[in-house]
Amino acid sequence: MSTVVQPCARCGARWAVHGAPMHWCPRCRGVLLSPGPVDAPPERRNYRWVARKPDHRGGRGTGRPRAEAAAGTPCYAEIPRWGLLDTPAAPDTAPAGRSARAAAAAGRLLLWTALAFALAALAELGRYAILLYNRTRLVAPLLLRVSDAAVLTFAVLAGVLALLAAIAAVARLIQLRAAAYALVGRRDPRSPRTLLLGSLIPVLNLVWPGVFLTEAFTGRRDPRALRLIRIWWVFWVLGGTVAVAALCWRTADSLQSKADGVLFTALTDLVAAAVALLTFGVLNALSGRDLRGRARAAHRLTVAVDPAVPVIAPLHRTEQARSTADARQNSAAGDNTGDEAVDREQEEVGAK
Template sequence: MIQVCAQCGTRWNVRDRQRVWCPRCRGTLLAPGVVPPVPPQPGNPDPRWRPPAGASRPSGPRQPGALPQGFKWIAVRPGAAPPPRRQRRPLGATPRYASVPRWSLYGPPGEHAPGDVVDTAAVRGPSTTMVRATLVTTMALLAFAAVMHIARYALLLINRSVLLNPVLAAVVTWAGVVASALALFGVIVTAVVLTNWLIARRAGVFAHNGGTDPRSKWQLWAGCLVPLVNLFWAPVFLIELARAEGRTGLRITAWWITWVFSTVVSVMSIATSFVSDAQGIANNTVTTTIAYLLALAAVVLVFQVFQGFESRPVDRPVKRWVMVATGPHDEQSPPPDADSAPPVENEDQNPAA
């Protein structure tokens, strides 16, 4: 159904509902089939009442089948007008996850994919956050001890020609002693925490593989905490754990070599710490500084090894179960390709205009 604006002469398709106002100029829309009359006074024409372009009065009787004035044939969808499209609400920013999302369907209890590890909540062990905090704190203490011994060696060089202030010399000396004690305490705590984590990790992995840990707890504690013995057995325990989980490239060998060098230099530093001459004290200070730097490198490498194991947490299985639609088709039948897809329109039915 067509209505003509009495002000601008625009024709509007109002479909099956009569309108009142022109959407363009807000003028009055004439009723369907009404042509705006020409003003009777030619000297004072009113543009609002000009006939629309192409409109003319019928000069004779209407031909059979012709439409009345103001109507024309248009192709529309059968039935009522389609509902207006719903405006999509803004989706917002792209979601980001700090860790792997865990929403999905889990399989039956006891069923896992190859390479997965089960939850070790039953095995008491330190949390990942605790282990990371302990390693970072120990690295800071070792770096502080190395810096204090470097400052002590610098003062020893200055003291060869200049007499130092007794207060400054005492502060630097005791600061080095305190830094060494804190570093030693940090190393002991780190060894205990890592051993506890290793025992819990091995118990969970071997339980998932359908067995028990071949090493007893006292063997693990003794092999990781007894000095000099742990140089050989602690890396072996880590290698066994990596093989059980199917991991490679964890830099265990690099950490092992660095740890052996650090232990050797530390033993040399302790053996030469009882000298009393000035040159012997300076040499011992240099040896102790190198020992702290090697110990720092060993802790950094063991931190990387720990991060490699925790790259896939033990309580998050890799296998995920999702819901799929099932139908009468055979499960072994190949998926339908694009040529056999169902038609958009039903047969013997014309698509909507």
């Protein structure tokens, strides 16, 4: 009996190898895998077994109706000892406090702030269109009241949401700094009050938020964090400068300057919306999340240091195989009955 077999990829039967390997299964005409020892361990094979439903053989080509699934909750008779994912254990989460809830709401508030500023920009553009229309025609008083109400409503809403988003972003900043300093075994040298005042006081908040983020992420292995912080810092200062310029423009006296101020205010709202979206992306990137705010999947890599070994040991012709080949050649020179006597027979090895 040969100790080298070829498993069938379709029916699972294993056929003994006598001489040259075969390609097709004599039973089901399925593809035969590469030859290998009958008791070869998994690391010596160049194929892998695939789990299938227990009834996949009986339902193949028989035309019989499938049995209906049993009602009720599916369950296992014992604990499964197989799996496809090796998910890292989730860290223990402490009870969420007020600061943690505010930090968790920072992403949603920033998105709502960006939407409010975009609507405020549309309201300002609508008012500018009314001003252009009013150059040659009269405008209905109702349209003016609706335009004024839209501009005032969205401006106030955007301002309130921007303040709430700033407070929540500072709470997220405190968490990021605490986690960054914990990685190097240190404690944040700045108090939460200092971080809050430096990030919310006008004019000072153009400088200190960038300083706070740069302090926490300086010296990290990934240089993209500092590059991202610097890009955000430039846009943050640009947004603050444009906002101050828009406030100063409102002091103009001429009609043309006021009309240009409306258009410039719309541009300011669009810049503010872009800054809110950029802040949302930066906070998620520094927190290890994607652009949608979802946690990135952990990649667990293993370095392969073992030497390369053959998957299946090479086949060597034994004395029995040589004698069989010689007998076949001698019988071929004699008569056809000798050919039938030494014709190769396939021997099926039962599944282990």
